[in-house]
Amino acid sequence: MKVFKKIISSMKVDSTNNKTTPEDFIDEQGKKALSKSLSKNEDQFKQIFANSFDFYLERVYVGETEGLILYLKSMVDLSKISDSVQTTLTKAHSKQYKISNSADLTEFQKEYFSSYDIDPVKYEHDVVWHVLSGYSVILIGGISEGIALHTSTSEARSIEQSQTQTIIRGPQESFTESKGTNLSLIRRRIKNSHLKTEKFKVGKDTQTAVCIIYLDNVASKDIVDEVRSRINQIKANAIIDSGNLEELISDKVLTPFPMMYHSDRPDAVSADIIEGKVAVLVDGSPFALVAPVVFTDFFQVSEDYYQGFMMATMLRMLRFLAFLLALLLPSMYIGLTTFHQQLIPTDLVVSIQAQREGVPFPAVVELLLMEVTFEILREAGVRMPRVVGQTVSIVGALVIGQAAVEAGVVSHFLVIVVALTAMAGFVSPVYAFANATRLLRFVLIIITAMLGLFGTLLGFLMIIAHLTHLRSFGVPYLAPMGPIILEDQKDVMVRLPIQLMNKRPNYLHAQKDLKQASSDQLPRQKKEESS
Template identity: 60%
Template structure:
């Protein structure tokens, strides 16, 4: 027994010690860069000796010995040659030796004034900047180093969004580069009040996360709460904004997303103008915006690029489609199993004729077809794009037709499942559409047990759950609950742009307690 406990203890210890080098530690325990060049060479060779792309070369700079360190896979070698090695060669004519940190800074102004340079003091900073794609120069006799930005610019170009497509409006989308994403927002919001704060999250990955907001508009309490939650994240790795979303959201056990994500710069910029805070995660094209309310998931940026009548009509369609996507199967089960008197007589005879010979009750039929469709949808998403759509479409048609001809399900049930699936695709945000998929199965089961009464109970429970949700202190059902009159101009319908001059009242101070803000505190949209 002791042996097993010892093995488990060693395993936990190994899992906790995920950082291989003792140079990556906090500044309180950090050691300063050594003035002895030979010692520096031994230490950094020890850290990177197993990396084939690590380069450590000796150089002569102003007549003194020095070292240059970088990872060849992370830097642009042409930049290393042009911005560093050529300028180092020019320093041979420099008469004064570099003996102090002050002289090092003067030397930087003389020879490296036009490039991005960071001065380093600690050993762990050298490791961090090398891993980040910088070239680090260390000079004998100086306990400071220079990190020069020569990061490779190889990245995916700005393309059209594949997840939130629109007909009219900007076609660009975010990329995996955090600097590119920030620039796409700054191009749309040319305001000195636009603040970008950077955080490093992930013990191993050190992922860069930038929160962006308008200082004069955003609620400072919400900004402080977001800062606190991001700083409190203690994980080994952050690879996508979805990781961060789950770690900082108010509630995890809910089918409804409490943080909005988008890869469209115009959508994120509009949210920032409203007073929301955006979180940009390096390495992913999806940007988070907080806080969020339920009605945000029924809006798209195209609603504001076309006429208000058409925008209002399409928005109502989205609300109707979302409702049908999770209650339509339950209505079918409740009517055909428990409440035949609610169906017109002619339709009853038609349904009975279709169900004649079907061996399963309605709930088994619909669960069988819904599960089959979910499998086909997942297969279509995961398979290569060239065959994925063909598999999902052909598979649905063939299986549906074969099931009807085999007498396993009725014709009307296939129509119900198809309408439900199509309605779930209307949601502009994929994660919000997933909520209807989960709710649908729960509502089917409770309706199969209690009939339409059970369906009503399920709907009441969902509404109660929605009323209990908060997104960084903001009520999830705002501006419907609490009801805010002045915000109803952009909920179920969109009023003309001339009447949409004020930011949402629920974003102002006071909403954290569920109270609407005073109209005098509302800023005007510019």
């Protein structure tokens, strides 16, 4: 117990003096102002970007003053520089525009680069960061500052259909690795001036752009402040994907369950924002994070709201049933066949025992052998090239399963149990939640092998107790079921008609409780208009 307490205490974040500051992104050389001498600046940046074949530095004229332009060829759109930047500099040189101080530089920006995204630079680390981010930096002789023009390349993966959360009816777009594209996909769906976006820079080495998105007149200020605070406290060297950020800002508890919801569907993320949640976009990742999250969120898909409520309710209840089968079916098989045969119908007991007559292993070893084999096949199918991945997973499962039965290693009934368990696990809409089910299934199998069905019940109660202990950004993980919130049961186990779901969930503590006019008000309004 002392070991677990030490691990948990080491995972806690000190929120009093752990805020990331801009100085955290400055290298060991410290904060150095730009020199007024072009030669010194030229030598300094040639030294910083030494052995970088794509680094470009050239002396140019900015008006009648000599200057420097520097950028990375691999990060910029060369056509923008040749067609726009250099043309503008040539035009300014022909007019002999004089720049001798900061005020002249500001006027020069307004006159010649007013249509550009421009950042002022005054320090060496500012220049380095902008060059590495795809900017073209112009430094002017005699002035210890310059300007950075946004000329980065627009190459990115096109918007495609979601590969991880497929639906039949509804939008087919998915996020890409471009943060700007992902933000535009959300803004197309939420045309509201209250939609706020805040930008952060995370990771000392990668300096990854992170953006949080929320409705400032809906989302709870406490939740927004908590998300903002946790991102500011990150002191990691690298953030490559949203998965890195998720692990760093999630509630620090030992749990297999995901503490944030991730999705590559813009419609699902937009709907969560409208509910009052906060979305987090990470540049370079096609998955958005949503906080806070509750247990029932992992059984809901966006297609539930694009079809009739009766069909959506049936499918949602089917997902809950599949979750219980994927979690409990193998352990219940062990408990019934090993400890409690009297609970099984006589004919079925005789059939199962007849199939296991030549099997040399106990039921638990037999089950673990098949479960581990299936997990190996699943990982092989996922990691191998797509051309052969599906063939390996399907043919491998059929061949190995059939050969194991014929060799007398496992029984026919066990193959059915393992196959049904695997199919039930695939029903989960979120892969991270399905992984938690896979892990806990092995735990329940081991406990049941020692204690029988009492162990299954004990393990299941321990999982429920663990879930009641979890909090996601201050929100109970089992809300609105634990604690029970009657008003929020309209969209949990069942999905009532949209006209009846006119309020946002109470557990989010949204600033605006009412989401839409109630169904009984709509006809009345129409009557008033007609009269």
